Amino acid sequence: MKKSIETWEDVANVAFHRTINDYWEEYSTGIIRANSLQDKFRAHIKKIARDNNIKI
Numbered sequence: 001m002k003k004s005i006e007t008w009e010d011v012a013n014v015a016f017h018r019t020i021n022d023y024w025e026e027y028s029t030g031i032i033r034a035n036s037l038q039d040k041f042r043a044h045i046k047k048i049a050r051d052n053n054i055k056i
Contacts, residue, residue, distance in 0.1 A: 006052075014048050
């Protein structure tokens with residue numbers, strides 16, 4: 001069952017896991033893009049917050 005995203009803690013938790021998954025996917029293929037993990041994390045936070053109507 002998928003947990004709903006209602007708080008900033010939920011947003012950060014999901015963003016963290018998506019960032020790690022993205023990095024692992026790139027690492028396993030041997031192609032690591034120039035974007036830093038911080039930039040990816042920030043982008044995930046903005047998208048998740050926007051998709052779940054949580055104010056930034």
